[in-house]
Amino acid sequence: MGTVCESCLKDLSNTSALNELEIEKVKKIHKSPHKNRVILQPFIKIQAAWRGYSTRKKLYIQLLESPLNKIAENKLGKFNYSIETHGMIKKGPVRYPNKSIYIGEWSPKTNTREGKGIHIWHDGSRYEGYWHSDKANGKGRLIHGDGDIYEGDWKNDKAEGKGTFIHTDGTVYEGEWYNDKQHGQGLERWPDGAWYKGTYYKGFKQGYGEFFWADGSSYRGDFVQNCLEGRGTYHWPNLRTYTGMWKDNKMHGDGVFRWSDGRCYIGAYVDDLKHGKGEFRWPDGRVLKGIWKNGKQDGEAVIAFLDGQKKITYWDMGKQITINKNM
Structure with missing residues (x-):
């Protein structure tokens, strides 16, 4: 306004x-x-x-x-x-x-x-x-x-x-103002059922806040100028979750991504893609440690099994190029 x-x-x-x-x-x-x-x-x-x-x-x-x-x-x-x-x-x-x-x-x-x-x-x-x-x-x-x-x-x-x-259009903001702008704590609600509750700074969502979308998605964490930025947790309707660093509404930095079936990735992200060192865990206890580039495994990786065995495998942009070798 x-x-x-x-x-x-x-x-x-x-x-x-x-x-x-x-x-x-x-x-x-x-x-x-x-x-x-x-x-x-x-x-x-x-x-x-x-x-x-x-x-x-x-x-x-x-x-x-x-x-x-x-x-x-x-x-x-x-x-x-x-x-x-x-x-x-x-x-x-x-x-x-x-x-x-x-x-x-x-x-x-x-x-x-x-x-x-x-x-x-x-x-x-x-x-x-x-x-x-x-x-x-x-x-x-x-x-x-x-x-x-x-x-x-x-x-x-x-x-x-x-x-x-x-x-x-039906959007409603209730909260604090300063110098004609949303500033301080506030609650914003949209006609489709989405809402945000948290901190505003000079008219922007900035600081800690909670955002719930109409499709059931939600985010709790840091905002910078209306964008998801800093540390926060995002929940998808299909029960996937990501907890970690964000930048400009994208997963960026270290984080943990979990699937509803128990799979889990712990490692680095760049622009919403796995990129850098990370490890992938399966519900049966297997753990793969390696390198990802632009969302795909690349280079050497080590797979550890629940019984203590370890194997080495090599990848080329998501494709396995060698058979697993025992360490």
Whole structure:
């Protein structure tokens, strides 16, 4: 959500250019030799003022009952102003030069947005919540023009603290924010059932976390900029597992790969392939130690049996080229 929120809530502190949509004052009735005109004139002006007031009230209602706002309220309910404010004055709607509109409370001392209020932008984006020093501060809800929603803590027009972000595709993030980005501990859920729980850093999954995919796969371990990187364990739906080092979402470094039938490889990986020294173990107790290149056995290998026997065999890129010899 980062840059979108900041652009929606950029500083609009120049209140001198505000054009307040106030009801036009009724002018004094001028004397006229025609009594009927004198009698009718105040009614005409009152009706004109009422029409202006009625039009502005309709605009106010339309702004508050926009489709995006209704969608947000269906998901989260009406915004809850949990803290009462005192000593503020109410104006509105107030139109800004950029065609955005503010409805709510103002500071009587600084004539800036302060307390409870709603700001609506021309693209349909809307912030409802608390204000301080003409910026979103405290609890608030931002509905983006594209339908994305953030509700939670704000500091100087940026998401900071704890909050919930709901994407239009159904993805939901609940957790900590800093400087308009996911930062700290959080939980992210996708419409297909996948979810991530763990650490975020400046908008990225980074540090320790747990990721569960819709197909039943799962990973517990380290992340770097949204990638599996560091040490971690991956479980496949067919019960295979890998525990070891990762880089850029690939097995890379030393690790242990286990199959559901009891087979096991312990050794080095490069770019998801066995590469370097390693050993392969079978359920019957056999152990093969050797070299792998690009996922295939290559060179000399020693096979040890459960009864203590050992044999030497040679391989060429996955193909056995000599018969086993006793050691």
